[in-house]
Amino acid sequence: MIRDKKKLITIIKIALLLAVGAVLFFTGKKVGAATVQPGSQSDPLVTLSYLEKRLGEGVTTSANGSGAGFEVVSLASGDRITLNDGAEAVVIRGNGTVFGQGLISITGGEMFTEGTSVVLYSDYLAAGTGCGIKASGMMKIYVKGGFLTSR
Numbered sequence: 629m630i631r632d633k634k635k636l637i638t639i640i641k642i643a644l645l646l647a648v649g650a651v652l653f654f655t656g657k658k659v660g661a662a663t664v665q666p667g668s669q670s671d672p673l674v675t676l677s678y679l680e681k682r683l684g685e686g687v688t689t690s691a692n693g694s695g696a697g698f699e700v701v702s703l704a705s706g707d708r709i710t711l712n713d714g715a716e717a718v719v720i721r722g723n724g725t726v727f728g729q730g731l732i733s734i735t736g737g738e739m740f741t742e743g744t745s746v747v748l749y750s751d752y753l754a755a756g757t758g759c760g761i762k763a764s765g766m767m768k769i770y771v772k773g774g775f776l777t778s779r
Contacts, residue, residue: 698716698718701775703777704763705763707763708762710777710778711754711774713755714754716751716752716753716773717731717754717770718751719746719747719752720770721766722766723763723764724764725764726744726746727759728756731759733752735749740752760775
């Protein structure tokens with residue numbers, strides 16, 4: 629008799645777990661938990677590989693900063709990149725600080741002034757000539773528009 633009670637209790641526990649699991653599954657499906665395309669506007673998580681793939685589609689590697697697409701620029705510690713008015717820059721690796729009148733973060737909608745640390749993966753727009761980024765270490769930046777690198 630005790631054995632039958634234990635079996636019955638075990639079967640009831642399994643049935644309850646399955647019922648709860650089914651309710652959670654169908655509730656998640658109903659609210660659209662599995663319908664969002666990763667990286668879409670509904671799910672804007674951006675990974676480094678996605679960014680390199682998307683930015684790499686228009687990447688050129690000329691040294692003068694006059695290409696039409698994004699250009700890959702590598703900076704060592706202490707190097708500076710001065711952006712022409714209207715140029716865009718996306719910092720992919722490393723860290724640095726802003727110099728000059730400042731850069732506008734298109735991603736965050738804020739002005740980064742002199743001495744402010746840059747944020748990885750943010751899209752910066754040069755609001756005027758003479759502003760840019762000074763590398764604190766090794767950096768990799770995608771740049772679109774005119775620029776000049778210096779030590």
